[in-house]
Amino acid sequence: MTAESDLIILRQAPEIHLKAPGTRRHFTRILQRNLRRALEDIPHRLATAQGRLLLRTTERERALEILPRVFGVSTFSPVVAEVEPELEAIVDGVRRHFTEVVRGRTYAVRCKRQGTKRVSATRIEREAGAALNGPGKVNLDAPDVTVRIDLQEDRAWLFSERRRGAGGLPLGVQGRTLVLLSGGFDSAVAAWYLMRRGAATDFVFCNLGGPTHEAMVAAIARRLAGDWAHGTRPRLYVVDFEAVVEDLRASLPGDMWQIVLKRLMYRAAEAVAARSGAEALVTGEALSQVSSQTLSNLQTIDAAATLPVLRPLIGFDKQEITDRARAIGTFELCERVPEFCALTEQPPLVESRTSRIERAEGALDPAILQQAIDSLCERDPLAADDGPDGVAGEGEGIFVDRIPEGATVIDCQPPEAYRRWHWPGAENHPADTLLQTFADWPSDREYVLYCQRGSNSAVIAERMQRAGFRARAFRGGVDRLKKQGRISTG
Numbered sequence: 001m002t003a004e005s006d007l008i009i010l011r012q013a014p015e016i017h018l019k020a021p022g023t024r025r026h027f028t029r030i031l032q033r034n035l036r037r038a039l040e041d042i043p044h045r046l047a048t049a050q051g052r053l054l055l056r057t058t059e060r061e062r063a064l065e066i067l068p069r070v071f072g073v074s075t076f077s078p079v080v081a082e083v084e085p086e087l088e089a090i091v092d093g094v095r096r097h098f099t100e101v102v103r104g105r106t107y108a109v110r111c112k113r114q115g116t117k118r119v120s121a122t123r124i125e126r127e128a129g130a131a132l133n134g135p136g137k138v139n140l141d142a143p144d145v146t147v148r149i150d151l152q153e154d155r156a157w158l159f160s161e162r163r164r165g166a167g168g169l170p171l172g173v174q175g176r177t178l179v180l181l182s183g184g185f186d187s188a189v190a191a192w193y194l195m196r197r198g199a200a201t202d203f204v205f206c207n208l209g210g211p212t213h214e215a216m217v218a219a220i221a222r223r224l225a226g227d228w229a230h231g232t233r234p235r236l237y238v239v240d241f242e243a244v245v246e247d248l249r250a251s252l253p254g255d256m257w258q259i260v261l262k263r264l265m266y267r268a269a270e271a272v273a274a275r276s277g278a279e280a281l282v283t284g285e286a287l288s289q290v291s292s293q294t295l296s297n298l299q300t301i302d303a304a305a306t307l308p309v310l311r312p313l314i315g316f317d318k319q320e321i322t323d324r325a326r327a328i329g330t331f332e333l334c335e336r337v338p339e340f341c342a343l344t345e346q347p348p349l350v351e352s353r354t355s356r357i358e359r360a361e362g363a364l365d366p367a368i369l370q371q372a373i374d375s376l377c378e379r380d381p382l383a384a385d386d387g388p389d390g391v392a393g394e395g396e397g398i399f400v401d402r403i404p405e406g407a408t409v410i411d412c413q414p415p416e417a418y419r420r421w422h423w424p425g426a427e428n429h430p431a432d433t434l435l436q437t438f439a440d441w442p443s444d445r446e447y448v449l450y451c452q453r454g455s456n457s458a459v460i461a462e463r464m465q466r467a468g469f470r471a472r473a474f475r476g477g478v479d480r481l482k483k484q485g486r487i488s489t490g
C-alpha cells in the first residue's frame with residue numbers, strides 16, 4: 001500500500017469481545033475473510049490491532065460505501081490524519097484538520113493512549129483542546145464534535161467520525177439456513193436478520209407466477225447476495241409450483257388453500273435443505289399480520305416441517321419491516337412484485353386444526369409435489385447471465401398501464417365483484433375457471449386482464465402468452481383501473 005493510502009479503523013461488535021479467546025479469534029478471522037471478499041475490487045490491506053481491524057486503502061470513498069454492509073463491524077472511523085506521536089505534532093495536526101470542523105460548534109478532545117508512556121493523554125487533550133478554542137467552544141458533556149486522538153507507539157491517528165456498521169456477527173460463524181423467499185417485503189428482511197446473526201443463507205422460491213415472478217424474486221436474491229452476503233455465495237433454488245397449485249385448487253376447499261400451500265412449500269423446502277445442508281428454515285411471518293398468520297395456523301404449518309422454522313420478524317410491525325427493507329435496499333424491488341397467491345380471493349381459515357388439514361391433504365396427489373421437487377432448479381443469483389430466458393426482469397411485457405384501443409377486456413374477479421363494478425364492456429371470466437377455458441378462445445385478439453389487485457391476472461396473462469396469446473394484465477388491479485376510468489371518461 002502506498003504512502004497516500006487512507007486508514008479506516010474498524011471496531012467489532014462488543015459481543016465478540018465477550019467470547020472466549022478461541023471463539024473470538026475464530027470470529028475475527030471470518031470477519032477478515034469477509035472484509036477481504038467485500039473489498040476485493042479495490043486495493044486494500046487489512047491488519048488487526050488491539051482488538052480492532054485496521055484497513056488501509058487508496059479508495060477511501062468506495063470502502064466507506066461497502067463497510068456498512070459487512071456484518072460484525074459495529075462502528076468504523078475514517079482517520080483524517082496520521083502524525084508523529086509527539087505533543088507538538090499532534091496539537092498542530094488537530095489545529096490544521098479540525099479548526100473548520102468545529103467552527104461555530106461545541107467540541108471535546110479525547111485522547112486514548114496505546115502503550116506509549118511518552119506524553120500524558122490528559123496533557124494532549126488539554127493542549128489540543130486549547131488549539132481549537134475560539135473557532136469552537138468546549139463542551140465536555142455533550143459536544144457536537146468529538147475530536148479523537150489515538151496515540152500509538154509510532155503514530156498518532158486523528159479522527160472525529162464514528163460511523164455505524166451493520167452490527168451483528170460475521171457472516172459464516174453459524175451454520176447454513178434456507179430462507180423461503182416469496183418476493184414480498186417480509187421474507188427478504190427475514191433473510192437479512194438471519195445473515196446478521198452470522199448464518200449463511202440460501203433461498204428457496206416456490207414459483208406460482210411463472211417467469212416474471214421468478215425474475216423478480218431472483219433480483220431480490222441478487223441484491224441480498226451481492227450487497228450483504230460477503231464471504232458466502234448464496235444459492236437460489238426454484239421449485240415450480242404451478243402443477244402443485246392446480247392440484248390444490250382442484251382438490252380442496254378454497255379456505256384451506258393458503259394453509260395447505262404453505263405446508264407444501266415447507267415440504268419442498270425441506271427437500272432443498274437436505275440437499276443444501278441447511279439446518280433450519282426461515283420465513284417472514286409476523287404474528288397477526290394477515291389472517292393466515294395466527295398462532296393456530298403457524299402451528300398447523302409448522303407441523304409439516306421437521307427442521308426448526310425460524311421467524312425473525314414474528315414480533316415486528318409492518319412499518320418496522322418496510323423501514324428495514326428500505327435500509328437494506330430490497331424495498332424498491334419487492335414493491336414491484338404483485339402479491340402472487342394461490343389464485344383465490346377467498347379469505348383463509350383463521351383457526352386451523354392440524355388433524356383436519358392433514359386429513360384434507362389426503363385428497364392431493366403426492367406425486368405432483370415430488371415431481372416439482374425432482375425438477376428443482378438451482379441458480380447462482382450473482383451469475384451475470386442468470387435468469388429464465390426472454391424475461392424482462394421487471395414484468396415488462398406482462399403488465400399494461402392503459403387499456404389499449406380495441407383490446408378485449410377480461411374481468412377475472414368473482415361474479416359478485418364483477419356485478420358491483422366492472423370496466424365498461426369487460427367480459428367476466430373468474431380466475432378459477434379462466435385457466436381451464438382460455439385455450440378455446442380466438443387467438444387473433446389482444447386481451448387485457450384485470451383482477452382485484454393485479455396479481456392473479458398477471459399469472460394468467462403469462463400462461464396465456466406462453467400458449468401463444470397476446471395477453472397482458474392491467475397493473476395495479478381494480479383500484480387503479482377505476483381511477484383511469486374516471487380520467488378517461490371525465
Ligand code: ATP
Nearest residue numbers: 180181182184185186187204205206282283284285
Ligand atoms: P412476504 O412479504 O415474505 O411475502 P407475507 O407477509 O406476504 O410474507 P405470506 O405470503 O403468508 O406472508 O408468506 C409467509 C412466508 O411464507 C413468507 O414470508 C415466505 O417466507 C414464505 N413464502 C410465501 N410464499 C412463498 C413462495 N412463493 N416461495 C417461497 N416462500 C414463500
Ligand code: MG
Nearest residue numbers: 182183184339
Ligand atoms: Mg407474501
